[in-house]
Amino acid sequence: MVSIARKNLFHEKGRLVISVGGVAFSTMLIMILIGVYYGIFTESTMYLAKTRADLWVGQEGIHDTWHTYSLLPRGLDDEIKQVGGVKDVHEFIGRAVRAKVSKVYDKEETIYIIGFDTKTGVGGPWEVLKGKKIPRNGQVIVDRVFAIRNNIDIGDKIEVGGVELTVAGISKDTFVLVYSYAFVTKEDAEKIFGAEDFLNYYMVEVENPFFAKKVADNVKSRLESLGVKVDVLTKQEFINNHKEVIDESFSAILLPLVFIGFFIGVTVIGLTLYTATLEKMKEYAILKAIGANEAFMTRIVLEQAFTIAMLGFVAGSILSLAAASWVPSVAPEFYVEINLQNIAMTFASIGVMSLVAALIPIRRIERIEPATVFQA
Amino acid sequence: MDEKLAGGQRPLEVKNVTKIYGSGRTAVKAVNGVSFSIDRGELVLLMGPSGSGKTTLLTLISGLLKPTSGSIKIDGREITSLTQKELAKLRLEKIGFIFQHFNLLTALTALENVMIPLIIKGVKESESRKMAAKLLINFGLEDRMHHKPEDLSGGEQQRVAVARAVITDPDIIIADEPTANLDSEKGKEVMELIHAMVKKGKAAIIASHDPRVESFADRILRMEDGRLKDSGHSRT
Secondary structure, eight states: OOOHHHHHHHHSHHHHHHHHHHHHHHHHHHHHHHHHHHHHHHHHTHHHHHSSOSEEEEETTOOOSSSSOOOEETTOHHHHHTSTTEEEEEEEEEEEEEEEEETTTTEEEEEEEEEEOTTTOTTSOSOEEEEOSSOOTTEEEEEHHHHHHTTOOTTOEEEETTEEEEEEEEESSOEETTEEEEEEEHHHHHHHHTOSSEESEEEEEESOGGGHHHHHHHHHHHHHHTTOOEEEEEHHHHHHHHHHHHHHHHHHHHHHHHHHHHHHHHHHHHHHHHHHHHHTHHHHHHHHHHTOOHHHHHHHHHHHHHHHHHHHHHHHHHHHHHHHHHHHHHOTTOOOOOOHHHHHHHHHHHHHHHHHHHHHHHHHHHTOOGGGGGOO | OTTGGGGSSOSEEEEEEEEEESOGGGOEEEEEEEEEEEOTTOEEEEEOOTTSSHHHHHHHHTTSSOOSEEEEEETTEEOTTOOHHHHHHHHHHHEEEEOTTOOOOTTSOHHHHHHHHHHHHTOOHHHHHHHHHHHHHHTTOGGGTTSOGGGSOHHHHHHHHHHHHHTTOOSEEEEESTTTTSOHHHHHHHHHHHHHHHHTTOEEEEEOOOHHHHTTOSEEEEEETTEEEEOOOBOO
């Protein structure tokens, strides 16, 4: 089909490149910001997602590992194991503490120490980039971001709660936005926290995850019958609680930035269309004079807007994918997740953007006086 | 005259049309009580000095402006009371325009420019392309149809404009100084094309200062100060 809109756009290649570039930039801004947002969710809850725990048993009223610490007495694991459908039970001991990461510079940083059962490995790191996966007493597995940020490698020492630990491994995807997980033996964790009679959560594996919710209710009933007030959350509930914490903290920062990206896109497409419309006023008047109606004229502007938007979206998506793989090498704290939902949201934003941007040029074209075709 | 009307209503009838711009003391009568009609197969030349109201009159009979008073009928249909949408449809189907500055769309090839009225009309692209190509071949532009206006000479551009004007087989051709930007040879070629279309049963009204156009006219209307000095005598 002879498309006046596309012919007009491609006739002015320089302007087209600038417009597409502007939309690509907006696409990139929106996609990367949404990607960072999703990345924070994914990375921060990766530990919970990867750990072999279908249920998390914690102190009543405490629904995440970051806000407040759940404290439960030891020795409940045998009781939990009695509940039908329970396959195994593991202890979780974890807390954010200050760690002295370099004696030379006397630098301190917060890390989240997790003590896990080194025999089963449950609760420990799921992937190490370097060194060992299972530490011995006196050893620690630190996160990649923590290691890069503090220039730490295997064999280096850190000091936590007066306990000196030697770095034995470097793990991946164990960074939680503001601090990172560090894995030690259960014994070392007890020494660091100074609380041998308490733990934070029981991690429960069930026979069939399909019935996890039912098993959770039964575990809660059994423990409450013993006078221990607990909340038992499925893995997904526990992950969602953590995501809510992130959402509450970061939506207010990220959403305005996404809006700025949207605004830039609207401005770029709008200015391009408006300039193109002004330049082609005479030609639009000719079209009107020879019999084009308002719907035909509106279609031209919309097609121009959507063509710019789609070309910009494709270019921006490719750039975003490239940036997503490049960002972690320069800013290891950031994990940019470009998933289908992110792409769909960005696509919808760009679609709305082109519609909004087309409104003023459409109004301008409506007001064109076709009688001007007879003017010199 | 009856023979000329055999095709039905007169293509164009203008009765006592007046157009006033502004109001009160600043009001200007651009067209003042103009009446005339054109028959099929008739080429009418509208002459007069600059500012005499020729262009305003063309604009009024095209339905691009509404007269302050009077009646304009195209094919027997009163156009002064039509909506913008109805006027657009009427222009598309009944009127072909030719302008002094050709007014081709710069981003489109000659062929695509000629196709435009058909596309607006909703004719299939393949059919539009075939019809436009056939017409351009008839107009001697076979080798130029894939060129953009910037690569065409003035004469070629005006021939493309004539092709665009007649592609939808309109009843009336309205032309404003169609030869003003052409040398005598090219101007003659363009007028011959228009004349040929008129002889096929179309009506044409051409506003022009160009004395070369007079030889093609069946009738000449002279305008001065918004009025017709006379309703034109047949030259045949």
